[in-house]
Amino acid sequence: VTATLSIGEFSKLTHLSVKALRHYHDVGLLVPAGVDSESRYRRYAPAQAADAQLIRRLRALDMPIEMVRTVVTSADDRSRQATIAAHLEAMEAELERTKDVVASLRALLQQPVLVADVARRRLPAQTALAIGAEVAAAHVEHWCGAAFGELRDTLDECGAEVDGPGGGLFSAAFFADDVGPVTVYVPVRSVPAAPGGRAEVIELPAGDVLVAVHHGPYADLDRTYAVVGAAANELGLAGDGAIRERYVVGPDATDDPHRLRTEVCWPIVDAA
Amino acid sequence: VTATLSIGEFSKLTHLSVKALRHYHDVGLLVPAGVDSESRYRRYAPAQAADAQLIRRLRALDMPIEMVRTVVTSADDRSRQATIAAHLEAMEAELERTKDVVASLRALLQQPVLVADVARRRLPAQTALAIGAEVAAAHVEHWCGAAFGELRDTLDECGAEVDGPGGGLFSAAFFADDVGPVTVYVPVRSVPAAPGGRAEVIELPAGDVLVAVHHGPYADLDRTYAVVGAAANELGLAGDGAIRERYVVGPDATDDPHRLRTEVCWPIVDAA
DNA sequence: TTGCTCCTCACGTCACGTGAGGTGGC
DNA sequence: TTGCTCCTCACGTCACGTGAGGTGGC
Numbered sequence: 268v269t270a271t272l273s274i275g276e277f278s279k280l281t282h283l284s285v286k287a288l289r290h291y292h293d294v295g296l297l298v299p300a301g302v303d304s305e306s307r308y309r310r311y312a313p314a315q316a317a318d319a320q321l322i323r324r325l326r327a328l329d330m331p332i333e334m335v336r337t338v339v340t341s342a343d344d345r346s347r348q349a350t351i352a353a354h355l356e357a358m359e360a361e362l363e364r365t366k367d368v369v370a371s372l373r374a375l376l377q378q379p380v381l382v383a384d385v386a387r388r389r390l391p392a393q394t395a396l397a398i399g400a401e402v403a404a405a406h407v408e409h410w411c412g413a414a415f416g417e418l419r420d421t422l423d424e425c426g427a428e429v430d431g432p433g434g435g436l437f438s439a440a441f442f443a444d445d446v447g448p449v450t451v452y453v454p455v456r457s458v459p460a461a462p463g464g465r466a467e468v469i470e471l472p473a474g475d476v477l478v479a480v481h482h483g484p485y486a487d488l489d490r491t492y493a494v495v496g497a498a499a500n501e502l503g504l505a506g507d508g509a510i511r512e513r514y515v516v517g518p519d520a521t522d523d524p525h526r527l528r529t530e531v532c533w534p535i536v537d538a539a
Numbered sequence: 540v541t542a543t544l545s546i547g548e549f550s551k552l553t554h555l556s557v558k559a560l561r562h563y564h565d566v567g568l569l570v571p572a573g574v575d576s577e578s579r580y581r582r583y584a585p586a587q588a589a590d591a592q593l594i595r596r597l598r599a600l601d602m603p604i605e606m607v608r609t610v611v612t613s614a615d616d617r618s619r620q621a622t623i624a625a626h627l628e629a630m631e632a633e634l635e636r637t638k639d640v641v642a643s644l645r646a647l648l649q650q651p652v653l654v655a656d657v658a659r660r661r662l663p664a665q666t667a668l669a670i671g672a673e674v675a676a677a678h679v680e681h682w683c684g685a686a687f688g689e690l691r692d693t694l695d696e697c698g699a700e701v702d703g704p705g706g707g708l709f710s711a712a713f714f715a716d717d718v719g720p721v722t723v724y725v726p727v728r729s730v731p732a733a734p735g736g737r738a739e740v741i742e743l744p745a746g747d748v749l750v751a752v753h754h755g756p757y758a759d760l761d762r763t764y765a766v767v768g769a770a771a772n773e774l775g776l777a778g779d780g781a782i783r784e785r786y787v788v789g790p791d792a793t794d795d796p797h798r799l800r801t802e803v804c805w806p807i808v809d810a811a
Numbered sequence: 812t813t814g815c816t817c818c819t820c821a822c823g824t825c826a827c828g829t830g831a832g833g834t835g836g837c
Numbered sequence: 838t839t840g841c842t843c844c845t846c847a848c849g850t851c852a853c854g855t856g857a858g859g860t861g862g863c
Contacts, residue, residue, distance in 0.1 A: 270772050275715055275842065279782065280768035282676070282761040284717040285843085290827055306835055307844055313769035317651065320761055324644040328637065332826070351648075355641065362634070365600065369627065372596040376620075379589065404554070443547055443816095444854085445556040489554040489592055496552035497585035500542050507815095510551065547816065557817085562853055578861055579818055604852070715842095716828085779841095 271300060271310040281319035296336050330354050371486035381490045383479040385498040392473040394458055398465045399450035408485055411435060414451045421466040425459035436509040476532040484524040495533045504535035543572060543582040553591035568608055602626050643758035653762045655751040657770040664745040666730055670737045671722035680757055686723045693738040697731035708781040748804040756796040767805045776807035
């Protein structure tokens with residue numbers, strides 16, 4: 268029989284605060300070995316320190332409690348490792364994004380005013396192979412990359428001839444709510460038979476737009492949006508419908524983000 | 540006169556969600572150029588996109604809104620840069636801490652069981668130069684480093700002779716609440732006259748303790764705590780009073796965290 | 812005229828922290 | 838016996854997100 272520890276003693280052993288320990292009890296993540304039925308005093312076994320140590324480290328890495336529970340209760344070592352690895356990869360991705368934002372912030376501070384030519388253009392109707400979904404702003408870039416990968420695969424399979432750079436359609440709701448319909452597409456010359464996968468054949472309607480070319484990383488795209496959007500508003504022409512991005516030089520064409528070129532196409536009221 | 544934009548249009552220009560824009564209005568961070576007194580519709584000026592771009596980047600870096608406000612409203616460029624630099628440094632420190640935690644997690648997974656010898660010892664009474672304060676767990680390591688720096692300076696000034704490695708006293712409340720009294724000290728042979736600064740002369744009382752030596756980074760200290768604390772509990776000897784750490788090989792003696800040696804001294808009921 | 816946009820509450824999120832008010836254990 | 842520890846609510850934090858329910862503008 269081993270002696271048990273009060274919550275205060277266990278707190279000193281584990282460096283978890285008393286409040287945290289009570290919370291982990293409440294949510295069933297770290298349940299005391301015993302609870303006095305009368306006084307409701309919690310009693311911890313010294314062996315529970317092992318779980319506490321794991322929990323403390325995972326929480327220090329901001330792993331959500333439900334995920335911590337998955338790790339702590341996982342039967343075998345392999346699935347435990349997999350859950351941890353998934354979180355570490357997510358952290359790594361976050362770090363990359365943070366670096367991009369820092370670069371974007373420095374660029375804004377050094378060059379507060381963006382000069383970009385805005386032109387009016389009529390987009391022709393086009394047939395395209397497309398994938399659409401509800402996408403959260405936080406994951407757009409990743410989602411678009413994956414979707415374009417799928418589109419490339421499908422194009423290879425059905426042997427359709429590509430007709431110009433790929434693009435994306437971003438609904439107003441996507442910007443207003445930080446989540447909403449997004450579609451990426453690749454224009455094709457001939458209509459492929461049965462696309463397969465998530466890809467489908469769509470008809471891009473013709474329409475008038477204001478266009479500016481965005482040079483560089485996608486983290487800075489809002490600056491070009493502001494230029495084109497302000498121009499459309501200034502002219503009193505701002506139309507509705509999705510904003511279109513055309514990846515003239517996309518991530519598949521260059522590894523240097525500063526060589527990326529993206530046309531931002533702002534729909535305006537039709538001249539016709 | 541320039542045309543203004545509705546909140547939905549401004550959202551598209553800036554990539555800030557409508558909900559975020561309303562919130563920034565509520566807290567006065569980004570106030571629309573105009574608000575219709577009847578319909579309460581917000582109207583944004585295109586020129587406000589510049590502020591929006593800055594705010595979006597700072598928030599993407601998790602800068603607290605009050606700090607963002609400081610940046611946005613700062614009069615001169617220098618204070619603006621200083622605030623931003625302070626936040627970037629905090630992020631850098633966070634990244635370092637995260638790396639330490641990841642290493643600590645890997646160590647725990649590879650070597651779940653820590654073997655450490657626990658010994659009983661009587662600590663003699665000692666005179667020491669000390670600095671004490673309420674410290675939050677999140678900042679202990681940094682605080683201790685700064686405090687030891689001050690103690691060294693004071694010792695140099697008053698020429699007191701050091702009598703053994705420095706140490707720290709950590710109250711039970713510090714662990715229970717993640718914030719509480721912490722004192723760091725350096726034992727001295729002779730009583731220095733007027734210490735100056737935050738330093739004061741204290742008398743460390745004699746007392747019986749259980750001791751184990753912790754080898755390696757401080758991020759792993761909880762594991763040695765668990766061993767010593769469990770031993771004290773097992774023996775039914777756990778006393779009260781502060782836990783003492785003695786920095787036998789401290790950060791000033793080595794740059795390699797794996798060479799650090801720390802004695803963890805757990806107070807037990809006095810034999811006398 | 813009909814949706815679509817916009818509005819204002821009120822409440823939820825996440826992992827605890829902060830008291831308030833009260834009892835139990837050495 | 839006296840504090841000290843521990844208990845359980847109830848509410849606060851932070852920066853918005855999620856509806857509900859309703860009105861305004863093209």
